[in-house]
Amino acid sequence: MENIKAGKNNLQPDFTDGYIGTYFSEGSRGIYHFAFNEANGEMTQPELFFEARDAKWVSLYGNWMTFPIQEGDSAGICFARLLNGRIVQTHKILEERYTPCFVAQEDELVFTANYHEGTVMIYRVETGKPSVAGRIENGEKAGCHQILFHKSYFLVPCLEQNRIRIFHKSNGFRPAGEISFPKGTGPRHGVFNGAHTKFYVVSEWSNELFIYDVNGLDFRLVQSVYLLPERNSNAAAAAVRLTEDERFLYVSVRGVDLLVTVDVSSDRASVTGRVSSGGIHPRDFILSRNERFLLTVNRKEGGIVCMERNRENGEIEKIISHVQLPEGVSLLLA
Numbered sequence: 001m002e003n004i005k006a007g008k009n010n011l012q013p014d015f016t017d018g019y020i021g022t023y024f025s026e027g028s029r030g031i032y033h034f035a036f037n038e039a040n041g042e043m044t045q046p047e048l049f050f051e052a053r054d055a056k057w058v059s060l061y062g063n064w065m066t067f068p069i070q071e072g073d074s075a076g077i078c079f080a081r082l083l084n085g086r087i088v089q090t091h092k093i094l095e096e097r098y099t100p101c102f103v104a105q106e107d108e109l110v111f112t113a114n115y116h117e118g119t120v121m122i123y124r125v126e127t128g129k130p131s132v133a134g135r136i137e138n139g140e141k142a143g144c145h146q147i148l149f150h151k152s153y154f155l156v157p158c159l160e161q162n163r164i165r166i167f168h169k170s171n172g173f174r175p176a177g178e179i180s181f182p183k184g185t186g187p188r189h190g191v192f193n194g195a196h197t198k199f200y201v202v203s204e205w206s207n208e209l210f211i212y213d214v215n216g217l218d219f220r221l222v223q224s225v226y227l228l229p230e231r232n233s234n235a236a237a238a239a240v241r242l243t244e245d246e247r248f249l250y251v252s253v254r255g256v257d258l259l260v261t262v263d264v265s266s267d268r269a270s271v272t273g274r275v276s277s278g279g280i281h282p283r284d285f286i287l288s289r290n291e292r293f294l295l296t297v298n299r300k301e302g303g304i305v306c307m308e309r310n311r312e313n314g315e316i317e318k319i320i321s322h323v324q325l326p327e328g329v330s331l332l333l334a
Contacts, residue, residue, distance in 0.1 A: 014039040016289070017085065020046055020297060020304065021058040021067055021330035028327040030055045031067060034304070036333060041293045041306045041320035050087055052078060054099045056329040061105035064125065068099035068112070075099045077112055077123065079130045091130050095121065104147040104154075109133065109169070111147040113156060118142030120156055122173060134173045138165060146189050150196055153217070155179075157187045159204055164190070166217065179219050181210070191242045191249075200264070202227070202237040202251050209240075209251065209262055211269055225269050227251055227260045239284045243291055248314035252282040252296065259285065259296065259307075261314050275316045278305035284330045293320065297328035304328065 015035045022028035030053070032046035053070040055078070060066075065080045069092060076094035080087045096119065100112035110123040110130065118141055122134035136156075138144055143159030149169075153176050156165045164179040164187055179201075181187050186205035192198065192214070199212040199219060209225040228235055234255035242249050247265040252258075257280055261273035277285075279302015286295050287309075294316060296305045303324040309316050 017334040018043070018046075018295070019049065019058045019060070019065075019332050019334065020325060020328050021056045022325070023056055023299070023327040023329060024053040024070070025327045028325060031058055031065075032325060032328075034323065036288070036295070036306075038288055038290055038293075041288075041308060043295075043304060043306060043321050043323050045323050046304070046325045050080065056099065057101060057103045058330050058332055059103040059105050059110075060332060060334055064105065064110075066103050066105060066110055068101075068103065069094075070099050073097070077103065077110070077121070077130075079110070079123075079125065081128065089128075093123065093130060093132065095132060095135075101144075102146050104149070106149055106169075111154060113144040113147055115143055115145055115159070116141060118144055118158070118160075120144060120147070120167075136167065136173060143186070148190055148192065150192060150214075151216070155190070157190060157201070159186045159188050162186065164201070177217050179212075182206075185210075188237060189240050191240050193242065193246050198246075198264075200240060200242065200249055202240045204236045204238070207232070207235050207237045207253060209249070209269065211264070223269055225262060225271065227253060227262075227271060228256065228258075228274075232256060238282065241285065241287055243287065243311075243314070250285065250287075250294065250316075252277060252285050254281050254283070257282060257298075259294070259316060261316060263314060272313075273315050275307075278302050278307070278319055278322060283328065286331050286333060288333065295331060295333075297325075297331045299326075299328055304331070 020032040030051040033049035034046040035044040055067040074094040079091040081089040098116040102113040118138040120136040124133040148155040166177040185203040188204040190201040201210040249262040279298025281300035
C-alpha cells in the first residue's frame, strides 16, 4: 500500500483538505483526497491518497488518521500517522471478521462500531503504537452504527436492537444505561448540541427525528418529527448534522435521495425543506467551516456534491460544484 497524495501544505489559500472513505470497487480503492475552496465551493477531482480495501470511514485526530480495512478474511483498523500531509507510518490491528462502519477518536482512545458483528472495539495509542484496550459485545448483528461522546460516557446506537447503549469511557468501559426506541424505528446516528443539553437522533427504518432534553444520563424525549410527508418503505435516513448556531439540522435520506432541513430553533422543531442530494444514495455529508456550503457524498451516483445554503433561514439553495467518485461513504474536511 502506498501513500499517494500530498496534503494541505501544497494547497493554495482558501483551500482545505478533504478526505473520502469508500467501499472497494473497480473505481474506488481506498481513501481519497480532494481540495475544497471555502470561498467559492469549488472542489478538485479526488485522487487516491491511501489504498486499502473497504476503508469506508475516515477519522482524523491530531496527526492520526484512522480507518477500517479488510485484508483477506480478516478485518480491523489501520492507524496512519501523518506528517506534512503524508502518511509516514501505519499500524494495523485485524481482530474482526467485518470492517467497522464508524470510527471516532478522543485523546489516546480510538473507538469503532461494527454493524454486522455488533461489537465496539476500543484501542489505545501510546508512544506512537496502538493496542487493544477493550471489546464490547452487543450481540450478533446488533447494528452498532456510531460512537457518540457524552461527558465521561460514550453512546452506541444499536439499530437492529432499537436502542442506544451507554458506556463509561473508563473503568473497564462498563455499561451505564440505555435509551429505548419503539420497535421498528432503528436509531442510526445522533448529534448533541454544544452544551449537551439536547440530543437529536435519526432512525433509519421509520425516518424520524427524535429530540431529547438531556441532564447527565437523564434523556427525556420531548418530540419526534417525521422527516418525510408520508411513509416510504424505500427511504432510509442516514447521517445527521447540526449547525454551529444550533438553529438548523440536516439529515440525508437514501432511497428517496433527499437532504432534509429541520428548524430546531424553537420549542417545536419542524421540517422546512427537502431537496435532492444531487445523486443516488446519499450517505455522509458535512458543513464547510463557514457553514456557507454543505458537501454530500452519494455512494451510487453523483459523487461529491457541494451545495450553497442560506445561513439565515437554513434553506439549501443550489448546487455549486460536483466531482465524480463511486462508492463514497464518509466525508471530512481537515
